[in-house]
Amino acid sequence: MNKNILVTGATGHFGKAVIGYLLQKGASPSNIFALVRSEEKAKDLKAKGITLKVGDYDNFSSLKEAFKGIDELMFVSGSDIVKRGKQHENVIKAAKESHIKHIYYTSFVRKNETQASPIALLARTHIDTEKAIKSSGTKYTIFRNNLYMDGLPMFFGNNVMETGIFLPAGNGSFAFALRNEMTEATANVILGKGHENKDYDISNSENITFHDIAKILSQISNKKITYTDPDPKVFKETLSKAGVPEEGIALASGFAEAIKQGEFTSDKKDLEHLLERKPTSLETFLKQMYAS
Ligand SMILES: NC(=O)c1ccc[n+]([C@@H]2O[C@H](COP(=O)([O-])OP(=O)(O)OC[C@H]3O[C@@H](n4cnc5c(N)ncnc54)[C@H](OP(=O)(O)O)[C@@H]3O)[C@@H](O)[C@H]2O)c1
Numbered sequence: 001m002n003k004n005i006l007v008t009g010a011t012g013h014f015g016k017a018v019i020g021y022l023l024q025k026g027a028s029p030s031n032i033f034a035l036v037r038s039e040e041k042a043k044d045l046k047a048k049g050i051t052l053k054v055g056d057y058d059n060f061s062s063l064k065e066a067f068k069g070i071d072e073l074m075f076v077s078g079s080d081i082v083k084r085g086k087q088h089e090n091v092i093k094a095a096k097e098s099h100i101k102h103i104y105y106t107s108f109v110r111k112n113e114t115q116a117s118p119i120a121l122l123a124r125t126h127i128d129t130e131k132a133i134k135s136s137g138t139k140y141t142i143f144r145n146n147l148y149m150d151g152l153p154m155f156f157g158n159n160v161m162e163t164g165i166f167l168p169a170g171n172g173s174f175a176f177a178l179r180n181e182m183t184e185a186t187a188n189v190i191l192g193k194g195h196e197n198k199d200y201d202i203s204n205s206e207n208i209t210f211h212d213i214a215k216i217l218s219q220i221s222n223k224k225i226t227y228t229d230p231d232p233k234v235f236k237e238t239l240s241k242a243g244v245p246e247e248g249i250a251l252a253s254g255f256a257e258a259i260k261q262g263e264f265t266s267d268k269k270d271l272e273h274l275l276e277r278k279p280t281s282l283e284t285f286l287k288q289m290y291a292s
Pocket of ligand 1: 008014036038041055057058076077078080146147148151
């Protein structure tokens with residue numbers, strides 16, 4: 001790799017794994033820089049020869065300082081849903097002023113871009129960030145990441161084999177993919193050629209519903225695991241009675257409704273092409289997760 005790339009969110013799951021794949025696929029640590037808020041948290045990266053740059057999306061001048069000498073930016077979206085609109089503006093402005101040549105950005109799949117989307121709150125920043133990157137004139141690659149398959153158990157709760165699945169997601173199908181495979185595909189793009197000014201849909205190659213998942217879990221456990229698709233109002237009341245905080249209820253309800261409306265269904269094979277193999281299926285993931 002004949003360029004200096006700075007990976008943001010490098011102490012998080014996604015950024016750290018991208019760096020891991022860049023190294024594994026032959027990039028020199030001397031070309032990789034990691035934006036971190038805490039050097040303490042990034043000792044493992046430093047030990048691998050990665051140069052740490054301390055910066056915070058909230059602090060514009062720290063970003064300008066961190067972007068000195070950097071050719072390309074692997075921009076991992078911020079995790080603070082409320083603050084990240086302004087944070088992302090800071091990152092893009094600093095990148096432009098620092099003459100960064102290419103921005104890779106972890107965006108989010110969606111179909112409905114209006115405020116009526118059940119996940120408008122999450123999608124809004126990604127839509128705005130994509131627009132800002134594109135209008136900055138910097139070359140870009142946008143990864144519209146589907147939901148992490150790794151997060152699927154959050155939709156079931158811890159005792160799915162006893163309780164079954166209880167979620168108002170109807171017969172909606174989705175193409176969640178493993179975060180680790182998303183990061184591998186991302187590293188392939190950074191190291192590859194011909195990805196300038198492209199939007200990729202990073203989704204699994206197959207779609208699945210919660211009915212399918214209940215069947216797979218039934219096979220794994222040798223007993224009947226049910227999928228109950230409650231009325232959304234009943235769902236909210238049930239979660240509230242179980243002590244789930246308001247925010248968690250809103251998030252779970254929004255995601256369930258989005259799944260029902262097909263927001264996470266995909267017929268794209270970008271992830272498969274970028275990985276040069278089929279992504280791990282939901283069935284394989286569930287077997288690995290629940291077979292023991
Ligand atoms: N597609 C999905 O299913 C899905 C699910 C969850 C999240 N996401 C999005 O994908 C991103 C990456 O996912 P992940 O699993 O790697 O999340 P993660 O493990 O929570 O990592 C988030 C990273 O962002 C850094 N960060 C947060 N606020 C920052 C700030 N103000 N300035 C600089 N760095 C900041 C964190 O730094 P610290 O270590 O210092 O906190 C951490 O390194 C998330 O941030 C979120 O936008 C997608």
